[in-house]
Amino acid sequence: MTIVITGASRGIGAGLAEAYRALGRDVVGTGRSVAADVQLDVANPAGHNELAAHLGDRPVEMLVCNAGVFLDRGNDLETGYGADLWAQSFAINVTGVFLGIQALLPALRRAGSSKICIISSQMASSEVAPGGSYIYRASKAAVLNLGRNLATDLRAEGIAVGIYHPGYVQTDMGGQGADITTQESVSGLVQRFDALSIETTGCFETWDGRAHPM
Numbered sequence: 571m572t573i574v575i576t577g578a579s580r581g582i583g584a585g586l587a588e589a590y591r592a593l594g595r596d597v598v599g600t601g602r603s604v605a606a607d608v609q610l611d612v613a614n615p616a617g618h619n620e621l622a623a624h625l626g627d628r629p630v631e632m633l634v635c636n637a638g639v640f641l642d643r644g645n646d647l648e649t650g651y652g653a654d655l656w657a658q659s660f661a662i663n664v665t666g667v668f669l670g671i672q673a674l675l676p677a678l679r680r681a682g683s684s685k686i687c688i689i690s691s692q693m694a695s696s697e698v699a700p701g702g703s704y705i706y707r708a709s710k711a712a713v714l715n716l717g718r719n720l721a722t723d724l725r726a727e728g729i730a731v732g733i734y735h736p737g738y739v740q741t742d743m744g745g746q747g748a749d750i751t752t753q754e755s756v757s758g759l760v761q762r763f764d765a766l767s768i769e770t771t772g773c774f775e776t777w778d779g780r781a782h783p784m
Contacts, residue, residue: 571629571681572596574621576612576670577637579603582689582736585756586634598625600637612637612666613658618673625674629681632763633674635667635713636689642705655705663709668716683728687763688717690774692735697783714774714784721772730771734762737777750777 573590577583578599587599600610600621608624610617639662641655671686678684693703694710714733721731736759738749758777766773774782 571631572598572625572677573632573634574598574600574625574630574674575634575636576600576610576666579606582752582755582759583634583636585752586636586759589756589760596628610637612670613661615669618669621670622673622677625677627680628677630674630677630684631681632685632687633671633678634687634689634763635670637666638663638689638710640703640706642703645703645705647704651704659705659709660712663706664712664716667713671720678729679727683730683768685763685766686717686720686724686729686731687759687766688713688731688733689736689759690714690717690733692738692776692782694733694735694774695783718772718774725768725771728768730766730768732762732766732770732772733774734759735774735776735782 573595575583575587575597578587579601583599587597590597599607602609602611608621610621639659641659642651645651667688678686690713691710692698693707694714696711717731717733724731737755755777758779762775762777762779774784776782
């Protein structure tokens with residue numbers, strides 16, 4: 571069976587693809603780069619159906635929704651956060667996740683007990699609200715809500731859904747001053763994905779296994 575990882579051209583997505591291939595798994599990594607197994611701009615609705623067509627009749631045992639952007643970094647409340655940034659961010663971070671799951675549902679159902687793993691962020695939390703980064707926080711909160719509701723709807727079909735904070739990671743998005751390396755994040759996430767089950771579906775966890783405040 572196949573593992574599909576979006577945003578797998580670099581950073582955490584590339585690390586996850588490498589880790590699962592090292593375990594001998596069949597991995598399809600998507601990205602906007604020509605280096606991806608399948609080119610996919612998650613903001614393009616037609617691209618998700620093209621990915622499903624590429625997979626054919628292959629069952630997908632796990633879909634990792636990793637593709638995301640942080641476009642409003644450094645914006646100020648008085649003059650920043652333009653409507654274009656809201657539209658682009660939600661098209662990728664929220665709508666792109668939903669459309670990907672929707673397009674691959676038949677493949678996930680073919681696998682039987684399959685998993686959907688959504689990379690969100692600690693910035694999704696409504697309980698922990700230090701301010702700023704309004705667009706990114708709102709989009710990650712929306713995808714957390716999406717994941718938890720999907721967990722409810724897909725439970726009866728044996729499809730487990732987990733939502734994860736990958737850590738503050740030394741990637742292009744996190745910068746070199748971030749707390750942990752890509753390898754540390756990936757190692758923890760692989761363990762979290764492996765532990766995900768129908769009993770824990772709807773969880774919001776950190777890369778190192780702690781329940782995250784909603």
